[in-house]
Amino acid sequence: MSSQQDDLKETDTEARFEFKKEENSAFKSEKGLTEETVRVISEDKDEPEWMLERRLRALEQFQEMPMPTDWPGQPDLSEVDINEIVPYIRPDIDKRGGADSWEDLPEEIQDTFDKLGIPEAEKNALSGVGAQYESEIVYQNMQERWEEKGVIFCDMDKAVQEHEEIVREHFMTKCVPPSDNKFAALHGAIWSGGSFVYVPENTTVEMPIQAYFRMNSEGMGQFEHTLIIAEEGSEVHYIEGCSAPKYSAFNLHSGGVEVFVGEDAHVQYSTVQNWSKNTYNLNTKRAIAEKGGRMEWISGSMGSKATMLYPSTILKGRGASDNHITIAFAGEGQDIDTGAKVYHNAPDTKSTVESKSIAKDGGRTNYRGLVHIADGAENSSTAVECDALMFDNESTSDTMPYMEINESKVDVAHEATVGKIGDEDIFYLQSRGLDDDDAKQMIVSGFIEPITEELPIEYAVELNRLVELEMEGSLG
Amino acid sequence: MATLEINDLHARVAEEGGERILLGVDLTVESGDIHALMGPNGSGKSTLAKVIAGHPAYEVTDGSISLHLSEADVADVDAELDDEDYHWELLELEPNERAALGIFLGFQYPAEIEGVTMTNFLRQALNAKADEREELFEEEDEDEEEAEADDDEGYETSPMEGPADDGEIGVAEFQEILSEKMELLDMDEKFMQRYLNAGFSGGEKKQNEVLQAAMLEPSVAVLDEIDSGLDIDRLKDVSKGINALRDEQGTGILQITHYQRILDYVEPDHVHVMLDGEVVKSGGAELAEKLEDEGYDWVREDAFEAA
Numbered sequence: 001m002s003s004q005q006d007d008l009k010e011t012d013t014e015a016r017f018e019f020k021k022e023e024n025s026a027f028k029s030e031k032g033l034t035e036e037t038v039r040v041i042s043e044d045k046d047e048p049e050w051m052l053e054r055r056l057r058a059l060e061q062f063q064e065m066p067m068p069t070d071w072p073g074q075p076d077l078s079e080v081d082i083n084e085i086v087p088y089i090r091p092d093i094d095k096r097g098g099a100d101s102w103e104d105l106p107e108e109i110q111d112t113f114d115k116l117g118i119p120e121a122e123k124n125a126l127s128g129v130g131a132q133y134e135s136e137i138v139y140q141n142m143q144e145r146w147e148e149k150g151v152i153f154c155d156m157d158k159a160v161q162e163h164e165e166i167v168r169e170h171f172m173t174k175c176v177p178p179s180d181n182k183f184a185a186l187h188g189a190i191w192s193g194g195s196f197v198y199v200p201e202n203t204t205v206e207m208p209i210q211a212y213f214r215m216n217s218e219g220m221g222q223f224e225h226t227l228i229i230a231e232e233g234s235e236v237h238y239i240e241g242c243s244a245p246k247y248s249a250f251n252l253h254s255g256g257v258e259v260f261v262g263e264d265a266h267v268q269y270s271t272v273q274n275w276s277k278n279t280y281n282l283n284t285k286r287a288i289a290e291k292g293g294r295m296e297w298i299s300g301s302m303g304s305k306a307t308m309l310y311p312s313t314i315l316k317g318r319g320a321s322d323n324h325i326t327i328a329f330a331g332e333g334q335d336i337d338t339g340a341k342v343y344h345n346a347p348d349t350k351s352t353v354e355s356k357s358i359a360k361d362g363g364r365t366n367y368r369g370l371v372h373i374a375d376g377a378e379n380s381s382t383a384v385e386c387d388a389l390m391f392d393n394e395s396t397s398d399t400m401p402y403m404e405i406n407e408s409k410v411d412v413a414h415e416a417t418v419g420k421i422g423d424e425d426i427f428y429l430q431s432r433g434l435d436d437d438d439a440k441q442m443i444v445s446g447f448i449e450p451i452t453e454e455l456p457i458e459y460a461v462e463l464n465r466l467v468e469l470e471m472e473g474s475l476g
Numbered sequence: 477m478a479t480l481e482i483n484d485l486h487a488r489v490a491e492e493g494g495e496r497i498l499l500g501v502d503l504t505v506e507s508g509d510i511h512a513l514m515g516p517n518g519s520g521k522s523t524l525a526k527v528i529a530g531h532p533a534y535e536v537t538d539g540s541i542s543l544h545l546s547e548a549d550v551a552d553v554d555a556e557l558d559d560e561d562y563h564w565e566l567l568e569l570e571p572n573e574r575a576a577l578g579i580f581l582g583f584q585y586p587a588e589i590e591g592v593t594m595t596n597f598l599r600q601a602l603n604a605k606a607d608e609r610e611e612l613f614e615e616e617d618e619d620e621e622e623a624e625a626d627d628d629e630g631y632e633t634s635p636m637e638g639p640a641d642d643g644e645i646g647v648a649e650f651q652e653i654l655s656e657k658m659e660l661l662d663m664d665e666k667f668m669q670r671y672l673n674a675g676f677s678g679g680e681k682k683q684n685e686v687l688q689a690a691m692l693e694p695s696v697a698v699l700d701e702i703d704s705g706l707d708i709d710r711l712k713d714v715s716k717g718i719n720a721l722r723d724e725q726g727t728g729i730l731q732i733t734h735y736q737r738i739l740d741y742v743e744p745d746h747v748h749v750m751l752d753g754e755v756v757k758s759g760g761a762e763l764a765e766k767l768e769d770e771g772y773d774w775v776r777e778d779a780f781e782a783a
Contacts, residue, residue, distance in 0.1 A: 422587070423532070423533070424587055425587040425589060427529075427531055427532065427571060427587075428583065428586060428587035428589075429587075429589070429597075429601075430530075430570070430571035430572045430575070431529045431530075431571050431572075431574075431575055431580075431581045431583075432572075432575060432597075432601040432604075432605075432688060432692065433572050433575040433576055433601050433602075433604040433605035433608060433692070434572055434600065434601060434604045435570065435572045435604070435608075436570075436572075438600070438604060439572075442589070442592055442597070442600065443589060443592075445591065445592070446589050446590050446591025446592035446671070446672075447590065447591055448591070449590070449591030449592075450591070
């Protein structure tokens with residue numbers, strides 16, 4: 001730690017801000033992700049030594065691991081230049097304060113908010129502009145109610161400070177170790193922001209916990225970490241929303257989500273996300289479910305240039321269960337490679353995967369899934385269903401379901417359908433007065449209905465609106 | 477009072493070297509009248525129905541399909557109209573525009589649309605029709621239109637039902653009309669929460685087609701083999717619905733059928749026989765009875781002699 005930095009800690013916020021700005025320009029001249037960069041991030045966040053050590057270890061692993069290039073049908077990541085990643089970190093931190101006014105936001109974002117029909121106050125909160133305190137109030141009210149029950153919900157950076165022991169035990173240790181894949185390693189090295197949720201034993205959080213308002217306003221950035229711990233017999237529904245396209249100079253998003261589902265606990269993780277079309281969205285999300293625990297993943301993946309995302313669940317204890325519902329939408333120039341992974345490591349475990357994808361204007365969707373049933377996981381069952389819908393002959397859709405079954409007393413089902421939006425279906429709706437666009441939209445919203453019905457109403461509405469906008473091709 | 481007038485209509489499958497199916501059809505259907513269109517398989521009846529509705533799989537090579545409306549038919553439209561505004565050449569219009577003007581096609585095999593509830597579908601269809609009618613009858617200022625569209629967005633209702641302020645027909649009003657029509661057709665209210673035609677039995681699908689016609693109140697309804705696959709009870713329900721379309725809404729019906737059976741319940745004012753892409757014989761209800769007894773051979777012979 002340099003003495004200059006020590007000094008700065010004593011000065012006021014403004015000076016620290018200035019310091020960041022200086023550092024920012026210095027960073028830009030550097031090439032590649034270096035140890036110094038990682039040290040500065042950790043220092044900046046005033047982290048304990050063990051976290052810095054973890055970051056550095058993750059960095060080493062990141063540097064050792066090769067880029068994934070040889071998966072069959074893998075999205076092209078050749079444009080992802082690791083040397084360009086780091087210089088982009090600082091601008092994001094600068095943006096934490098957000099733009100000063102609505103008008104300062106990129107037109108694309110303003111436009112999308114308008115099209116989503118989001119009220120002004122909400123727009124401001126979502127975009128991190130000005131009216132942050134409005135969302136703070138909402139958040140504060142709910143937080144008090146949770147705190148009485150011992151529930152913790154806070155920013156991940158803050159959790160490292162205030163709930164150090166819990167974080168130390170769970171953060172990228174058992175669930176998503178940095179060694180998992182190159183981008184998990186990258187995430188481990190430079191992660192920043194995110195959410196921390198802790199639910200004590202036998203506690204039910206009735207209302208969904210939403211990281212909706214905080215996404216942009218607190219600068220969760222592109223490397224946010226979400227850690228959810230649901231103790232025995234507890235129940236929580238966590239929603240990470242942000243149907244707004246996250247504007248950023250970045251072209252890489254690499255988040256991490258870790259969920260611990262205790263014995264007989266129930267966690268639902270829902271997300272509706274829409275990335276700007278220049279983003280590479282490479283995430284690692286995993287849950288571990290103990291005996292009788294139940295995990296549910298519900299996700300809508302929109303936007304991005306390429307997405308590789310396979311939320312996974314390890315069914316560790318007897319009778320644990322897992323349910324995945326995913327939807328992907330790929331338009332022109334987009335390659336959305338997403339699916340689910342389930343490891344049945346105990347007897348009587350159950351899983352279901354329901355995947356829906358839509359491709360248009362030459363976009364590509366791929367379902368890539370893995371179901372692993374370990375030797376000894378008898379009486380386990382899994383059912384995988386993936387449906388793809390295509391608009392035209394230029395679009396493509398693939399299905400790659402891998403099944404590794406090492407136990408004979410199991411029940412395995414897989415079903416896949418790929419279809420083009422039927423001309424007869426469109427004509428039927430047209431003959432009832434709907435124009436071509438409305439007819440297609442109706443068919444698509446029907447197609448994704450199993451997902452929208454699982455989401456709280458405001459997310460369902462927004463997901464539908466997003467799909468509509470995507471279909472009009474009016475989202476930038 | 478509306479009239480659908482088909483003149484010397486020629487159509488073929490819309491692809492290179494596509495088969496010619498309609499070879500000069502002449503037919504006129506006025507509102508309030510029931511026409512039965514009969515003929516053997518492959519004579520072009522279903523193609524005619526689809527061409528009237530604007531199916532893109534067929535290309536019209538000659539002839540015309542005109543719709544003439546009366547002042548009463550456009551009473552709901554808030555626009556000042558000249559005399560010539562009541563006459564439309566359907567071939568120039570999209571399928572949804574034809575629907576908005578009052579053309580309804582009852583399908584022999586209706587599409588099944590998963591995830592779209594009957595309620596949502598019917599309400600959207602009604603609103604779409606109302607919107608389209610306004611647009612067809614008056615040239616709106618485009619800016620104004622856009623401003624209106626912006627106002628339409630809201631969060632108040634379930635996404636399954638669309639925004640509360642979307643369109644012209646309110647939820648309560650819609651429910652009221654719907655309940656009334658369903659009662660008439662002896663349909664269970666649970667029907668409305670099911671997905672459009674998905675998993676419907678053959679009979680339910682046909683009932684649903686009639687229900688849609690009842691809701692959309694067309695000037696002319698073309699019903700393509702609405703009697704196929706119905707048991708006797710369902711046939712009576714569907715027939716009752718068709719008669720009500722005529723009696724209560726003054727809809728003109730063009731009923732395509734193979735069998736006399738439905739004509740016992742829906743008595744036709746006119747019967748036409750189609751052979752090889754043309755209407756070769758027309759008459760009253762007695763013509764259908766004769767066809768039932770004697771088949772089509774004699775019609776073919778007559779037509780051959782006449783030619």
